[in-house]
Amino acid sequence: MTFEHILGLTISGLTVGMIYALIALGYTMVYGVLQLINFAHGEVFTVGGYIAATTLIYTGVDATTPLAAKIGYFALALIVSIVLTSFLGWMIERVAYRPLRKQSRITALLSAIGMSIVLQNLLVIIFGPEPIIMPTAVVPTGFIEVFGVRIRLLQVIIIVTSLVLMGLLAWIVKGTRMGKAMRATSQDMEAAEMMGIETNLTISFTFIVGSALASIGGFLVAMYYGSLQYDTGFLYGLKAFTAAVLGGIGNIYGAVVGSLILGLAENWGVGVTLGVLAWLFVFGLIAGLYVQILRAPGERVSHIAEEFRTPEYERLIRSQYQLAPVVAVKTLLSERTDALVHVSARHAVRLMAGNIVLGFFAVLFFMNGEMQFASKWQHVISFAVLMAILMFRPSGILGDNIQEKV
Amino acid sequence: MAVLDRMNSMFRRAPRWTYIALALAFALIFPVLEQYGVIETLWLRLGTRTLVYVLLAVGLNLVLGETGLLHLGYVAFFAVGAYTTASLSSPRLGYHWNFWVIIALAMLLSMLFGFFIGLPTLRLRGDYLAIVTLAFGEITRITFNNWESVTNGPGGIPGIYAPNLFGWVVDKPGEFFYLLLAAVIVVVWLLNNIKTSRIGRAWNALREDEIASHHSGVRPLQAKLLAVVLSSGVAGLAGAIFAYYQQFINPTYFLFMQSTIVVCMVVLGGMGSIPGAVIGAVVLDTTPELIRQLFTKWLPDAVGADFLPGVQTALQQDFDRYRMLIFGLAIVLMVIFRPEGLLPNKLWRREVHEDDPRDQANTRQHMFDAEKGAQDLEA
CATH class of the missing domain: 1.10.3470 (ABC transporter involved in vitamin B12 uptake, BtuC)
Known part of the structure; x- marks a missing residue:
């Protein structure tokens, strides 16, 4: 290399x-x-x-x-x-x-x-x-x-x-x-x-x-x-x-x-080689953990109206993200009462799943660090990129919010 | 186009079961005709292939016609079914499993496949869903092409054993025709029942207006997922029988073009109508062959030896290309001039012809009724 x-x-x-x-x-x-x-x-x-x-x-x-x-x-x-x-x-x-x-x-x-x-x-x-x-x-x-x-x-x-x-x-x-x-x-x-x-x-x-x-x-x-x-x-x-x-x-x-x-x-x-590609997944995992633990709960909390923003409520939302899936799954299994809590619980579980997938691939690639993708898989890479981008951020890197079109 | 409409209404006058009975009777005597030498084996082979397409079109109709999701990777499920059969009933891996087990497994695998692909992708709508499913179909084909330890790559899997149904060894085209016919009848019967049930109406509601139906208590993701899973099961079944019939498969059977052809069949027949899907598949699959026979055989026989030699050689050499060209033109012309298809579903026609006078009259009548009701209430 x-x-x-x-x-x-x-x-x-x-x-x-x-x-x-x-x-x-x-x-x-x-x-x-x-x-x-x-x-x-x-x-x-x-x-x-x-x-x-x-x-x-x-x-x-x-x-x-x-x-x-x-x-x-x-x-x-x-x-x-x-x-x-x-x-x-x-x-x-x-x-x-x-x-x-x-x-x-x-x-x-x-x-x-x-x-x-x-x-x-x-x-x-x-x-x-x-x-x-x-x-x-x-x-x-x-x-x-x-x-x-x-x-x-x-x-x-x-x-x-x-x-x-x-x-x-x-x-x-x-x-x-x-x-x-x-x-x-x-x-x-x-x-x-x-x-x-x-x-x-x-x-x-x-x-x-x-x-x-x-x-x-x-x-x-x-x-x-x-x-x-x-x-x-x-x-x-x-x-x-x-x-x-x-x-x-x-x-x-x-x-x-x-x-x-x-x-x-x-x-x-x-x-x-896969050992080098694994670092990309590590960076992705770091970014994903940042979103899950710091950014997403902060954004959710800012959505709460002033008069409802009690410390307990904020802690509940934050712990759903930070301790997912323990708290989040508990919320999802319990009786449905609060829309915001439920939405953020589902969001947290999704983020968690994404991070687990990233981590899984990072470990998998590190374990087979010496191997290399054969060039016949080249097309699959771009299709996989397409599927990933449409699932996680359909608006793209520089796109405006086009949620309603997607 | 007015002619088509008139024919349509003429056909509707007779009760529906007469047509079903006629079609079934024709299908039942079709292999017998071949046996007694009335028609050539070519036509029987064509008919068998058409039945595979009928299965696929009816299955895709569930997703594209009923639920309104443009799925361009449908052939991937077909491929999963076909490769299940090929791996478990051929000398390649040394297995020779029972027919019923393989059919069940093929359907199960493609349904699982549909579920796991549908789960993340069905959150998308419209064109985006189309592109994602297209990409996924291509990934599946490339995977089958590259995964040489199991699928033997581009070389394909030859020598698939003939299926054995409780002692009936199916190995002639005529027998496969009956087998496929049975599958078509069962699938159409099941899907027709599902279509008129609660979940079928939920699908139609989703197609018309997703947000409104969500607010009326339809769960969009679950309903769409069910449609995709069921239709991938049908494709898996078609693929499994197709592999048995073909005795050999390789990745070139599962090109993107195959998905497009099935989409064309559903669109041509009329989205959201099962008879439409059947007619679309039959028309699109047999017309090119009829045209070829007409120009290379029947007309020359009738008129004399040298009838339009240029057309003849062109049709003999690049027949597949002309077939695809006709398909492409058919889609474009169809969506421009008759977007509701040959045998349309009423709702869909209203969707594509917003300015149709028949519907406007209807709407005016409704408005009139509503106004009258309101006046009555006030009084």
């Missing part, structure tokens, strides 16, 4: 995280304005990569092409991909989501799933089930040496491009009229419409921007891995969605933060 090893993992984690972020931004923006999980977004990403790769194959670029021409072809592929993919995103919204906007959200989600199946199978019918190979001639192959770690030039390009695009997006959302319209639409669509904002146009614009970002992501992935398959987008879309939820869906900065965390978690999770 050398420093170089960790640094290498971090760099590749950041690279993957940046790509997740490009996709996650599309999810989170659409969720912001429509409260809809755009399930077809992962497929939009794949289509973007396919279009770019096809354009490059069509131009016939190879190792003998001069550098200027290579850059020209590269730009051409990028532009073609962005334009066509944005059109696709706009069309998906027009065909599959707009007619359903007034209906229950479950139907819109079903329509999105149907759209995703259609796109995936269209890709197979047009391009065949085998992966499309990116022409290697346009992929930069240099290395940079930092602290004895070789970093691929492409990784640097991916990270820098993504940062630039995110800056651009932040400017669009914060600094332009359209961005203002987007923010207004996401807060309250009807009110925005009454203020003269063309919400339909704004929503279309959101889809176009999201799809453009996804298509660039698809292009970068195709260059990074050298190939792209029709179902790549399903997994990437799911992980990017996880990242968006992790950061707090609807929040643009949250999407970036969540993506970076997820990318790092995936690479560290399978790159280091």
